[in-house]
Amino acid sequence: MxxxxxxxxxxxxxxxxxxxxxxxxxxxxxxxxxxxxxxxxxxxxxxxxxxxxxxxxxxxxxDFSFNAIHVFGGSTTMPYHGMKEGRHIQLDERDVDMARRHFSAQVESAVPVLEHSGLVASRGDCHLSNVKVSGVWPQFAQIEAVRIVEGRFINPIDLEQHRKVIVLPDKQADMLFPQGEHAVGGIVDIGGIPWRVCGVSKTNGDQWDTEFYAPYSTVSAIYGKGNRIDRLSMVMRRVLNGNESQAFRDEYTRATSQIHDFSPQDLSALWIWNQAEDSxxxxxxxxxxxxxxxxxxxxxxxxxxxxxxxxxxxxxxxxxxxxxxxxxxxxxxxxxxxxxxxxxxxxxxxxxxxxxxxxxxxxxxxxxxxxxxxxxxxxxxxxxxxxxxxxxxxxxxxxxxxxxxxxxxxxxxxxxxxxxxxxxxxxx
Incomplete structure (x- = not known):
């Protein structure tokens, strides 16, 4: 061997x-x-x-909820009832009521969103330009998957009492409150109006970096929005498939056309964004x-x-x-x-x-x-x-x-x- x-x-x-x-x-x-x-x-x-x-x-x-649908006003491309094409469709609170009443079987919640852009946020020697303040409801955090890293988000009491409280993105909070200062509880001047910081949201550099969240009622009152809204965000009871999404889009367009007087076949009058389709x-x-x-x-x-x-x-x-x-x-x-x-x-x-x-x-x-x-x-x-x-x-x-x-x-x-x-x- x-x-x-x-x-x-x-x-x-x-x-x-x-x-x-x-x-x-x-x-x-x-x-x-x-x-x-x-x-x-x-x-x-x-x-x-x-x-x-x-x-x-x-x-x-x-960063998004897949059962959310957002509606934005567009421009008409068809003449209708004696009106020329090219009209801008301005959403208002009637759209919110219609979504809640006529589509309750599909829509779990519908909340309006207001936007006011081009503002300057300042504190001390720090000045941030091109800031956008969005007036939102508490349900908005669920729709956009807003992650709060400090403090809290907008709550119902903020809406009821028209509080001037605001949620800052974390990067802007670090610039406005440097050297380890706590942003929550601090005061920030935005467009000449003092706001108290109630929370800080996480952005990771891939969300809307200059979007500050404030109570819907406060933004509407301060900036004179009246009953106008900039977009309507809806949380569906379940994620819609391709055919269901198209059926909801057609039905919603027909219902909205009766409010704003445009052709139900005019696909440019509204921009409906279904996040599930993007997913x-x-x-x-x-x-x-x-x-x-x-x-x-x-x-x-x-x-x-x-x-x-x-x-x-x-x-x-x-x-x-x-x-x-x-x-x-x-x-x-x-x-x-x-x-x-x-x-x-x-x-x-x-x-x-x-x-x-x-x-x-x-x-x-x-x-x-x-x-x-x-x-x-x-x-x-x-x-x-x-x-x-x-x-x-x-x-x-x-x-x-x-x-x-x-x-x-x-x-x-x-x-x-x-x-x-x-x-x-x-x-x-």
Missing amino acids: RSWKDIQWPMADTMGEVLHNIGMNKLRTAATGFAMASGLFLVIVLQGAGNGVIHTFERNAG RAMNQAMGILHTAFWVLGLLTMVSGVVGVSNIMLISVKERTREFGIRRAIGARPWSIVRMVMLESLVITLAFGYAGMVLGVVFCQYMDSVAGNQTLDVGVMQAKMFIDPTVDLSTCLTATLIMVVCGTLAGFFPARKAVRMKPVDALRS
Whole structure:
């Protein structure tokens, strides 16, 4: 029976010969390794970038309630009852009453929202321009998924007593109340009117950054809104599917057309935004995006494997005479195949690991650079990338696939070469 030492020495000799062959063919080794490392690097970077985009979509989707519908006034595009097209439809409190009474079977709650923009908020030496104060009801926090990190949101007593209290976004609160001051309870001047801060909301840089929330009744009284409203937000009793959403949209447009005297077929008179439809479209887009990045990654891996295979094929072809000499002096075919496979394994492991590490490092670089940048689209600021990283299982799976394919890329040409007769191999 062979001892461990009897097995250990041949293995050591074989590995020494493998490393010697690799060192003697630096250009070939570098070409094979580059194909392996670049393929794996691109796979990980593509997956990381795809995850960054998908995480951004998911974060934005998490900021909304999927059973909410918002209605905005639009402009008519059809003449109706002697009136020309181009009329602006101004929503008012009649729309709120109609939604609550005529659509009670579908609508759980309907609340109006007022908006007053272009204000300046100041405290001490800090002045913030282009501030928007939104007059809201307490249910608004549920509709827009407002997250309170300090204090509270608007409550019914604030509406009843017309209190001048306000909820600040966290970033604006930090600017108005610097050096660790508590914003809640403080006074902020907005448009020449003092407001007491009752709460601070979390924005994460991807919500309406300059939107301050105040009681609906207070905003209506201060800015003379009368019975006009800027938008109507409704919470549905359940999430509507595509057909139900379209049926509700048509029915609601017909009911509203009787109030504001426009054609029921005029689709531009109202803008109805169903967040559930956006959610479905977003989920579909994320699924397509995820599949596309995986397909690109797999194609990149295939190109890397093809590159490794071609180089190994050329390498084995160049060494056919060497294999013939080995066969002539008594080497077994399997020992030659094993040596070639070990060379492939060492090269693919070393350069595959290098490609994986470089890919992970580049993903971290994307996270540190693009992850901290925001895209300003005027009314809001959104992060471009959120956590563009790849999980460990994906890295290891991609590396394992490349290593196995690279090893097999050395096996098949070597097996074909050792099947040649030693005399034919020596002549080649």
